[in-house]
Amino acid sequence: xxxxxxxxxxxxxxxxxxxxxxxxxxxxxxxxxxxxxxxxxxxxxxxxxxxxxxxxxxxxxxxxxxxxxxxxxxxxxxxxxxxxxxxxxxxxxxxxxxxxxxxxxxxxxxxxxxxxxxxxxxxxxxx
Numbered sequence: 001x002x003x004x005x006x007x008x009x010x011x012x013x014x015x016x017x018x019x020x021x022x023x024x025x026x027x028x029x030x031x032x033x034x035x036x037x038x039x040x041x042x043x044x045x046x047x048x049x050x051x052x053x054x055x056x057x058x059x060x061x062x063x064x065x066x067x068x069x070x071x072x073x074x075x076x077x078x079x080x081x082x083x084x085x086x087x088x089x090x091x092x093x094x095x096x097x098x099x100x101x102x103x104x105x106x107x108x109x110x111x112x113x114x115x116x117x118x119x120x121x122x123x124x125x126x127x
Contacts, residue, residue, distance in 0.1 A: 004029060004039045018049040019056070022124055037124050047126050052094055052109030052119060055126065072111045076101060080112050088118040095123075 007029065011021045017040060026036045040047065048056030072080075079101065083093045089112055098108040112119055120127055 002039075004031065004036065005043060008036075008040055008043050008045055012043075012045045015045055016048045016056075017045045019047055019051045019124060020049070022047060033123065040124075047124055050109070050122075050126070051105045052091065052112075053106030054109050054113075054119060069107070069110045069114045072114050076103070076108070076111050077115060080108070080115055080117050084112075084117045088120040090121060091119055091123045094119055 004025070007025045008017060011017055011025065022036055022040060023033065025031075026033045029036075046056075050056050076097075079097045080089060080094075083089045083097055094108050094112060095105060097103075098105045101108070109119065
């Protein structure tokens with residue numbers, strides 16, 4: 001069994017692997033994220049706990065990590081709309097906005113949801 005497969009199986013819980021763990025495996029083993037994602041698929045493991053709070057919580061009793069924001073601050077709304085342009089906002093762009101604005105990633109995901117901005121593609125290929 002490869003080190004990659006061993007890490008996936010070690011970190012997965014009942015066939016589910018949190019998004020953050022997939023990124024951690026890639027970083028710790030010095031592998032491209034795409035290789036880790038392919039190995040996760042081959043192992044039959046499902047990605048959960050999206051770091052933007054968009055999916056994967058229902059397996060553990062919650063539909064979403066955070067509720068949709070009722071009021072999105074203008075600065076964040078502008079950043080999200082500019083990042084999305086005329087289409088969807090990429091997951092990577094959402095992460096960059098969270099970093100730049102000093103916000104937790106789920107807050108950015110929630111704000112995008114509140115503004116009706118679709119996030120795609122996922123860095124792990126989940127959507």
